[in-house]
Amino acid sequence: AQKVTQAQTEISVVEKEDVTLDCVYETRDTTYYLFWYKQPPSGELVFLIRRNSFDEQNEISGRYSWNFQKSTSSFNFTITASQVVDSAVYFCALSEAGTSYDKVIFGPGTSLSVIP
Amino acid sequence: GAGVSQSPSNKVTEKGKDVELRCDPISGHTALYWYRQSLGQGLEFLIYFQGNSAPDKSGLPSDRFSAERTGGSVSTLTIQRTQQEDSAVYLCASSLVGGGSEQFFGPGTRLTVL
Numbered sequence: 001a002q003k004v005t006q007a008q009t010e011i012s013v014v015e016k017e018d019v020t021l022d023c024v025y026e027t028r029d030t031t032y033y034l035f036w037y038k039q040p041p042s043g044e045l046v047f048l049i050r051r052n053s054f055d056e057q058n059e060i061s062g063r064y065s066w067n068f069q070k071s072t073s074s075f076n077f078t079i080t081a082s083q084v085v086d087s088a089v090y091f092c093a094l095s096e097a098g099t100s101y102d103k104v105i106f107g108p109g110t111s112l113s114v115i116p
Numbered sequence: 117g118a119g120v121s122q123s124p125s126n127k128v129t130e131k132g133k134d135v136e137l138r139c140d141p142i143s144g145h146t147a148l149y150w151y152r153q154s155l156g157q158g159l160e161f162l163i164y165f166q167g168n169s170a171p172d173k174s175g176l177p178s179d180r181f182s183a184e185r186t187g188g189s190v191s192t193l194t195i196q197r198t199q200q201e202d203s204a205v206y207l208c209a210s211s212l213v214g215g216g217s218e219q220f221f222g223p224g225t226r227l228t229v230l
Contacts, residue, residue, distance in 0.1 A: 033216040037219075037221075043205075043223055043224060044221050044222070044223050044224075045159075045207070045209075045219075045221040046221075047218045047219065047220070050216070050217075050218060091158060091159065093159075095216045099172075102147070102164050102166060102172060102214055102215060102216075103161055103164065103172060103174070103175070104149070104161065104216070104219070105161065106151075106158045106159040106160075106161075107158055108157060108158040109157075109158050
């Protein structure tokens with residue numbers, strides 16, 4: 001069965017600190033997608049990244065970077081030099097080829113607070 | 117262009133009443149999703165529509181929940197005989213082609229069942 005675990009329920013950091021949000025997933029499928037979404041206090045979820053299971057290259061986008069490791073079934077998200085605007089709930093998600101990728105399973109989310 | 121819209125933004129109802137929640141996806145998006153987000157919880161998948169295919173209803177929690185999508189566009193999620201445990205934020209999302217592509221989320225409908 002699909003499962004996404006985000007063990008960190010809440011994290012608080014001081015502005016400009018780096019922070020890593022952990023995501024561990026379970027799947028029996030060899031082909032799948034992994035996602036990160038951000039839900040700011042305004043409420044609307046915003047897509048951040050999608051990775052397919054065949055691409056383990058780390059990705060960097062500005063202050064954001066993602067570390068995908070199939071060996072540990074992890075897809076961690078790091079924010080460098082955090083800012084107050086990064087305060088949000090971050091969700092990791094998984095979809096499998098077995099469900100035609102249509103059924104997206106979200107983790108419980110990690111609430112990040114960046115303190116000025 | 118316009119994003120995903122949902123109405124109403126807030127709905128307060130009494131236990132036992134039926135409610136209808138509406139979602140207008142982004143024009144041209146073939147895939148539409150409904151999720152439920154309870155307080156402090158993640159997103160619970162409810163139902164998925166893709167084009168004219170039969171919807172994936174595997175996430176609907178009970179037969180009191182149903183959804184339809186008319187003309188491949190607007191969708192309505194109906195909850196019959198509401199219970200207090202149905203209180204949550206109901207989120208709708210659409211994507212261009214489904215199949216794991218980026219989802220665009222609406223602002224949600226906050227449902228409170230008294």
